[in-house]
Amino acid sequence: MTQPIRYGMIGGGRDAFIGGVHRMAARLDDSMTLVAGALSSTPKKALASGLDLGLDSNRSYGTWNDMLVGESMLPESERMQCVVIVTPNNVHHAPAMAAMEAGFHVVCDKPMTCTNAEAQALVDTAKRTHRVFAVTYNYTGYPMVRQARDMVHAGSIGRVRKVFVEYLQGWLATPLEGDGQKQAHWRTDPTRAGAGGAMGDIGSHAENIMSFVTGLEVEQFCSDASAIVEGRAIDDDTAVLLRFAGGARGVLCASQVCVGHRNGLTLRVYGETGSLTWQQEHPDQLHVCSLEGHDTTLHRADAGLCEAAANATRLPGGHGEAFIEAFANIYRGAAAAMHADRDDGEAFGYQTAADGARGVRFINAVVDASGQGWTALEG
Amino acid sequence: MTQPIRYGMIGGGRDAFIGGVHRMAARLDDSMTLVAGALSSTPKKALASGLDLGLDSNRSYGTWNDMLVGESMLPESERMQCVVIVTPNNVHHAPAMAAMEAGFHVVCDKPMTCTNAEAQALVDTAKRTHRVFAVTYNYTGYPMVRQARDMVHAGSIGRVRKVFVEYLQGWLATPLEGDGQKQAHWRTDPTRAGAGGAMGDIGSHAENIMSFVTGLEVEQFCSDASAIVEGRAIDDDTAVLLRFAGGARGVLCASQVCVGHRNGLTLRVYGETGSLTWQQEHPDQLHVCSLEGHDTTLHRADAGLCEAAANATRLPGGHGEAFIEAFANIYRGAAAAMHADRDDGEAFGYQTAADGARGVRFINAVVDASGQGWTALEG
């Protein structure tokens, strides 16, 4: 059995949401094991959170810098091998840069950074330092998303003509950020979230899954990024028309004011000879239609699925896998890359700094050009 | 029992599709009865089609003009009272104008005309001649669409913020018009269909149901109307970003190249305190969510539905009503208006020439301004 990768977590202390998900995802398959933490920007809270998680008190650090320094002094066989960054978006770039320079691999939540320049710096640094850099676009971890990608690439639905991707939530339909709700607070604050609100938080996932599955490149777009809830400093509802290289068309929608939606990520891809539909809330199914009128549902763990889907599967059909399992597939891939010391997202099944940078550029472009008509997307 | 309205049909002969639907819809509730016809632009085919339908051979006319003349000479108690126009779009305006001038009411398929000027002429003429003019936007005939409208107007979901409406089909994913398929042929020919292809044929329904349910007025839009299938002279895939008076946002999509969709009309309306979803392929249900997290399905014939929904219902819940029944509700409304000699779509439950003209203006604007960025919609 391969030993789990030892990681230190930055962020993810008490009251955080996504840090706990990362920890479960790392643990599910014993891909990685938590050995250190700088769990909060408030040192006292960081230490308390470390206690909650059973961290050795020597390795529960008050700041991420302390953690990088402290861990570097430990023997190699004990020292953390990787940092996992689950802080607000504005605190991704600095620790990621420093971690790579200190020789650690990085797992970083999305969107990767606030600015395009910061994103590019991470791409360059990962390359120069030969570190593994995985961005947790977790929806690419679902077996049936991988199956969809494989089918598109294999030509099962012909040349892609049209893509609809939407990611709708309703939890920000009221000005929750004024009520001290921690998640709402930072996600609607442009100094911490970056320029994009709904667009950054969930539109980023929509862009990523669309690109992952179709491989299409956006050439031009026309966007409308709105703050629907009065007084909000950031978009909470964004829609984008897309024109892809090669002539395909698309529509991307991200909203956090669509009452009734929980985590409504849906991707629909229409090709010359078939179509694919995947819905995050029923992730074990992939709906496939053909020009001849066949209307079929593929299920996770079916015989005949592609290797990438089959390898991302733990249980027989009908025994549901869901969010944590998909997230764990990203961790499994990143850990394998770290064992191999090779930053190859394609081979190991995770999204790289380059994918993250493309996402950051897209978010910023969509928000910047809102209301301005058709705009070219700089590559 | 009220006597059925006597009608003469223009178009709808052999090989036609929608004419037969109109006849079933008229007959289902004995709202109207077919007494005359000019069923084809080819006189010989018109007569043969009349035989098929059991028309009195004296009243199966070779041209619509002959029908208007011939019927006008019959005694009032026998003469047709209304014309039903189910020809290609370019043959709506002339017979409708002539019919009203000759004293007949009109039921006209959508889109009402090809040009804005023709549309306005029909509005003006209906007003001047005091004729009933019903445009068969049949999706407004569904009880649960009427329920949705009532709920929006009653404030059940608060002020509307966001609307998604899409109407997706796949039947034109190949260049069917080149294979002599009659329906494909005229619907992709701008001289007969008008400027809009998918936009005119089904986007028109999407605009109508959106407007009917929400009452919102489009102020600005940004559109992308594409001919995806090579060589097609008209859009087969259109997407539009919408900005409504009062600040709400919307996205409207119409496509006939989305493989796997049969008749995929879906309307989603998000308000400050709730949301509504209706899907044409499961028309007896209306999905309602509230800010508090309630997630409810209303069913046709439920106790507590609005009067407009209740009156449009024939069967108990679970005993499905569908396309023909909804279409028949339009006929029922139009017939009642004719009996009352009062062109009041609101009171009787049909869409008027004014609704039809708004639709024509929208189609033409969306197609004309495609690719040009944000554009104001002229009222």
Place this chain on the structure above:
Amino acid sequence: MTQPIRYGMIGGGRDAFIGGVHRMAARLDDSMTLVAGALSSTPKKALASGLDLGLDSNRSYGTWNDMLVGESMLPESERMQCVVIVTPNNVHHAPAMAAMEAGFHVVCDKPMTCTNAEAQALVDTAKRTHRVFAVTYNYTGYPMVRQARDMVHAGSIGRVRKVFVEYLQGWLATPLEGDGQKQAHWRTDPTRAGAGGAMGDIGSHAENIMSFVTGLEVEQFCSDASAIVEGRAIDDDTAVLLRFAGGARGVLCASQVCVGHRNGLTLRVYGETGSLTWQQEHPDQLHVCSLEGHDTTLHRADAGLCEAAANATRLPGGHGEAFIEAFANIYRGAAAAMHADRDDGEAFGYQTAADGARGVRFINAVVDASGQGWTALEG
């Protein structure tokens, strides 16, 4: 064009439910036309109901006997050709016998009679008098039910091993019959409904659709017919284990106290190599699975459906057909048989007196043997 069959209706006056459905079904395709009626057992109400429906007052009779006599005296070209019987179950046998003896064809609602002897008498009389006798097991009118049958008979799912059929409603979950609800009143009264309550009213449909689709014959059964609502004189919830000739097994459930169900008829058939599922509340779809794991949805009007399904279809896919259209398919078939003067349900697409008699025997056996363990079903 074939002329519609002229019919006289027995029952179906004011406050009735199913009579109106029959009239719409007859009218939808101009299969039959109402010319006479004995619309209520109360002569005054019969006449008033005739006025409602626009019947010629000479042909709105006070009793069904008057109608048979009166119509027989009219010239053949004017006289009704068929009676449609939509009375409570105890008033099916007598008018049906008399009508056939008087030379009229019969359309009769289900269950056909209260007793096995009465049922057999109708079978014998239909044969002797050469009259068409159609029992309105309307669920056999759905195109996708016909497709299911065709697939089973063609061996598409291999030898049938297991059948689940359930018909669940909730409207009798309270003692509605005590509140003067007319429909509840007679349907829970054994003197009018026969021995079966839920079993007779809807279990009869369940038995019929199961037999229609699978062709299996029940050899033995074990039943539990209960009156769940206190004081009810008749079963409102029945479950039956079935053993078919050839070894297949089945479960049939009928209940009218299952709160939340509207008209929940579902048939599931499992064969050696595949399975079929059809749900009445989504009637345009047939779900098909294969041993190899394919999970497919067939849609009404798809290319490649069997002839019986294709012929029972009016609209393109996605333009829903539902309850009335399926009911109209039965009328279309019965009318065709009457034009041909040939009582062949197989050829023309309706259920015959023999099918009705099998249903009556099944209902009575299930209710009689409730709680008694395994019982042989007499053929």
Place this chain on the structure above:
Amino acid sequence: MTQPIRYGMIGGGRDAFIGGVHRMAARLDDSMTLVAGALSSTPKKALASGLDLGLDSNRSYGTWNDMLVGESMLPESERMQCVVIVTPNNVHHAPAMAAMEAGFHVVCDKPMTCTNAEAQALVDTAKRTHRVFAVTYNYTGYPMVRQARDMVHAGSIGRVRKVFVEYLQGWLATPLEGDGQKQAHWRTDPTRAGAGGAMGDIGSHAENIMSFVTGLEVEQFCSDASAIVEGRAIDDDTAVLLRFAGGARGVLCASQVCVGHRNGLTLRVYGETGSLTWQQEHPDQLHVCSLEGHDTTLHRADAGLCEAAANATRLPGGHGEAFIEAFANIYRGAAAAMHADRDDGEAFGYQTAADGARGVRFINAVVDASGQGWTALEG
């Protein structure tokens, strides 16, 4: 942070299915940690499997007896605290008895034993030795199943009248056991599986979830347990009519020959004033209907769910939890009971030896009395 419970696994080596699920479930929340194993009845395979899992080679034992002995000699702070038994059914009783006698807690897969006497012995021994004994009826771990139970007990749907529970699979539709498929082989072999085939393997879950949610006690039943696939020594398709104490009725179906079903466990409960439906393949939803016609979907993590549901939830709504998470809830409960040294399934959220014994009695009774008509269930 509470330390994970240290466990030793019996069974679950290479080629096993459910052992790996137990390990993921134990690990997801750090409820338990694997420290020892007797992973196969073949000592060599046991050791190899231990290597796969990274077990200390000293603690990878050749037999379960060796493990009990070996672990008992370790210092208390190091020694395993619990055994997890994931062997075929005939190898549950002996190690469970010995483990309790040696002072270890037990987690045991279902069905608990093959015979009623063995089951009772485990109940008695757990009581006498004061050990925690948890049977992994994992479906009781789903938050929405716990919500259903809470609602029934709180009277939300009134007195229960009718229950449908079905557990349908298709994987044994062919004689797979003849092809060397390990899972099929032992599950269809009565010497290892016990008297029940489909009934033991999955009917046991159906009985358990039904009892867990409704609290009803079976008084009488009538069953039909069949071996549909030729040559099979055990039932692969079973249906049971149920009469509960207090008058409610039920139908339980378990089949492994229903082609097209993956893991189709569905529970439907109908009360006097409402109903509940839960489907294992969409586990985050609970469908609730009321007598007044409200038709509502509750979602995991909704505000207002019961404490048992809320406590069993890790992620926000729409971020799916599924099979492993539910299984982990059982582990979390059992671990908490072990920390408290108190065998109280009700308080800690797991099914006890008493629940397991009731299940074993039900399976054996249903199979024994198949085809014999109504039979009383001995308590």
